Amino acid sequence: MPKKKVVVLLPTYNEKNNVEKAANAVLAQEKNLPGWEIEVLISDSKSPDGTGEVAAQLAKKNPKIHYLSTGRGLGVGLIEGHTYAVKNLHPDILAQMDADGQVGWDVLPRLVKAIEEGYNLALGSRFVSGGANKLSPMRRLFSAGSSWVSRILIGPFDVKEVTNSARAFTPELFKKINLERLPWKEQTFIVQPAFLHEAVIAGAKYKEVPLVFGDRAEGYSKNKVLNYTYDVITYAVDARLHAWGINIPFFKVTRKAKTLIKFSLVGLLGTFVDFFFYKLFIGSFNIPPATSKGMSAELAIMNNFFFNNFWTFRSRKTNTNTWQRLGMFNLFSLGGLVMGVLIVKFLHTLYGDGFATVGNFKVAYNNFYFFATIPPVLVWNFTINHFITWKKQKD
Template identity: 35%
Template sequence: MKTLVVIPTYNEIDSLPRTLAALDTWAPAAHVLVVDDGSPDGTGEWADRHAESDSRVNVLHNSVKSGLGGAYLAGFRWALARDWDIVCEMDADGSHRARDLPQLLAAVRDGADLAIGSRWVPGGAVVNWPRNRHLLSRGANLYANVLIGLGVSDATAGFRAFRRETLETLDLEDVESTGYCFQIDMTRRVKEAGLRIAEIPVTFVERELGESKMDGDIINEALVRVARWGVQRRGRQLRGLARR
């Protein structure tokens, strides 16, 4: 199954070369699409030069900074316009280990419509995270599960593999989430479509190079959107009861 790994970048010139080298080792048959949001540090230009000598690497430049969600949606559209069977999400900063990617691909080949690299299932782990990040991630997943009933241990995880048909089923033009809430949003849509989600234990490693993009605006977006989806879900449940 032809595999494309979509890697969004913004100021990842130090970490991106390491990530691509790791993919060469652990997933040599996979191709890569770097989606750069106009990095001022030259990440996009470096990726262009690298792609000239590596036919498996492609580069897509966003004219305006569109955030994580916008970068992935651009990558998905690019992939669906071509003949990729599996489309993956992966961070450029080294937190997602390329050595874990074959397990996600195997889950899709075995029938999963979406395979999530999960930190919070048995066998999953995080390395070098401060306590506040543990609490934030655990709390975000609990919040999402209580309000919208995902039944997924790590809905915020950004290391994923989608079957092509999964992305074709979803209305990508309707997705408005831009930050890390994008991952919850996509999980919700796959779940509501009745598709199969598999969680694969992975080890998440805190970045060694560059700076985290997590900020208050990203957290607030997730809080507000998840609350709205929770209200919509409860409304559907009440309408269903009223029709009985």
């Protein structure tokens, strides 16, 4: 009887010191899989450390190893890799594992056996009986946390680990997955829970098998905790809306609008700072509203610069240094400040110091004056700082 074939995809980015060991470790699992032959496909996203060249050499020497050069991003490495395997390598099963050796290689025969049992999707899991997570307490907390959040928000809830890469599935299932909806071109690890989500929609019959997860021997993690958390939440909202029949590309739009959203969040925080001091100056120091606004706004500007520089625009390469940017930010915020003061002045002149009754509360007009300044000032600040203060360096 001819042997069946499993193609194991190893996506790599800067794994020069891991890739050869990984390919050999995968091939060595053949002895635990009677009736099966294993081939390895390395999909490298043009790693600057030269992983691609190493992989190309391995592929030249060993006909069981294949190499594919792909675009940047884990999702691209995975989806282009599997698509290539389906087209060119005639697999009975598609499998994937991380190339850094963090996952015990013996999960592979368990994944394949689950497919032989009749499931069309097998999922490696640290959190089922027999599995283990041998990371530092901090990273353990993060993986447990991200798995819980993804399980609850994205699902399916009966899967204990929805984020792990070690997986096997049938080419038939892969072909049914809606790649239009899967955000595989985005540079984020969201592709793992999202792939599972789309696979379930495509009719996956899934089973979890245990795996042991340890520390990296070489290299560094490419996962970005804050970005990933943001993606999990926005993707979950997208998936929920989709399940309710509301088809808007929420995830894609929020990713595109990410800078604006961060800038707005910083602005929101700044607004609290601003409002807090505004009320303090009026209430405790009897300073008139317009003057109070001027002083509270300057405090908020300092706050906002700090967060925009070290968070919103952190990864943007500019031609300026931090001090120059601080200067520009202050200058442009002055524009926003003048705008805010004029709006408050205008409204104050128009309506005076009255009170409005909202339900059972009496609310002073000066509160409304304050909030009326937010939308126009936000638009001004974002536009000018996006295009000038943190202007992208030309390559």
